[in-house]
Amino acid sequence: MGFSPDLIMYSTLIDGLCNNGNTKFGLQICEKMAKEGGSCKPNVVTYNTLINGFCKEGDVSMAIKVFEKMIVIRVAPDVFTYNTLIDGFCKVGDFVGAYNLFEEMIAKGVAPDVSTYNTLIDGFCKRGDLVGAFKLLEEMRAIRVSPDVITYNTLISAQCRAGNMDKAFELFNEMVRLELAPDVLTYTSLIDGCCKQGNLGMAHTFFKKQRLDDVKGILSRMANKGIPLDEISRNILIEGVANWKGDENLGEFIKSINVVKSI
Numbered sequence: 001m002g003f004s005p006d007l008i009m010y011s012t013l014i015d016g017l018c019n020n021g022n023t024k025f026g027l028q029i030c031e032k033m034a035k036e037g038g039s040c041k042p043n044v045v046t047y048n049t050l051i052n053g054f055c056k057e058g059d060v061s062m063a064i065k066v067f068e069k070m071i072v073i074r075v076a077p078d079v080f081t082y083n084t085l086i087d088g089f090c091k092v093g094d095f096v097g098a099y100n101l102f103e104e105m106i107a108k109g110v111a112p113d114v115s116t117y118n119t120l121i122d123g124f125c126k127r128g129d130l131v132g133a134f135k136l137l138e139e140m141r142a143i144r145v146s147p148d149v150i151t152y153n154t155l156i157s158a159q160c161r162a163g164n165m166d167k168a169f170e171l172f173n174e175m176v177r178l179e180l181a182p183d184v185l186t187y188t189s190l191i192d193g194c195c196k197q198g199n200l201g202m203a204h205t206f207f208k209k210q211r212l213d214d215v216k217g218i219l220s221r222m223a224n225k226g227i228p229l230d231e232i233s234r235n236i237l238i239e240g241v242a243n244w245k246g247d248e249n250l251g252e253f254i255k256s257i258n259v260v261k262s263i
Contacts, residue, residue, distance in 0.1 A: 007033075007040050014046060018053030026050055027066065034073070044070070048080050055088030060097075063088055079105070083115050090123035098123055114140070118150050125158035133158065149175070153185045160193030165202065168193055 010033050017026035027050055033042045047070040054063035063085060070077065082105040089098035102120060105112060117140040124133035133155060137147060152175040159168035168190060175182065194202045 007043070007046075010040060010042075011046055011049070015049050018049050018056075021053075021057060023050060023053030023057060023059075023062075026053060027062075042075070044075050044078055044081065047075055048078070048084065051081060051088075052084045055084055055091070058088075058092060060085070060088045060092055060094070077105075077108075077110065079110055079113055079116065082110055083113070083119065086116060087119045090119055090126075093127075095123045095127055111143075112140075112145065114145055114148055114151065117145060118148070118154065121151060122154050125154055128162075130158055130162065130164075147175075147178075147180075149180050149183060149186070152180060153183070153189065156186060157189040160189050160196075163193070163197060165190075165193050165197060165199070169206070 010029060014026040014029055017023065017029070030042050030046055030050060033040045033046070047066055050066045051063045054060070054066065067077065067081065067085060070081075082101055086098045086101050089095070089101065098120060102112065102116065105116075117136055121133045121136050124130070124136065137151065137155065140147060140151075152171055156168050156171050159165070159171065172182065172186065172190060175186075190206060194206070
């Protein structure tokens with residue numbers, strides 16, 4: 001009695017190949033599925049897996065070829081398809097291509113989600129276009145896509161790198177008002193920005209305003225989940241203390257740093 005693989009088996013095999021850097025072989029299997037047709041005909045999940053695999057390998061040209069192929073055979077791309085391609089284009093520095101895909105998805109009636117906007121905002125920030133990044137923030141609000149912690153962390157980090165600390169703290173206050181819980185990246189970005197400007201007073205004032213229990217809670221949850229505080233974040237905080245001289249509240253600040261060092 002013969003054995004015939006089904007769509008699930010093919011999809012599992014392709015996913016495994018793509019995750020191990022053998023996306024081209026996965027594409028060959030997909031082409032075999034397309035020829036066989038019937039119940040084994042590749043679907044949007046199959047093509048998304050291949051597109052994701054090529055993008056992870058940095059081969060966006062092949063990812064686009066797969067994307068174009070699915071269009072030809074009338075497999076409709078979904079938000080994951082576009083998000084994957086946009087992320088892939090951003091990672092290779094093709095921000096124009098990424099934004100063109102963003103416009104295309106909207107034109108075709110595929111609604112962008114928070115991941116779409118977060119990827120583009122990160123891309124705009126990395127190329128130093130903060131004006132464009134904030135236009136995207138306003139746009140996502142206008143269509144009622146709610147920014148999340150990743151959105152704010154990306155913008156806060158970009159403002160800190162640009163030395164715009166007032167704007168960075170404004171964004172921090174805004175995310176707190178929206179009841180989005182700041183995480184370790186939020187805190188270390190702000191403290192790093194202050195330290196790099198030599199404004200340790202601002203870092204100290206900011207840190208004192210935060211509830212120590214809240215910060216400790218974040219770090220404890222990271223430890224419980226096995227997520228270590230990275231050395232960069234650790235050193236940022238330690239450096240802030242090492243450069244602080246002659247302040248009567250230094251003990252309180254050091255106590256907070258010790259919480260970080262104990263993780």
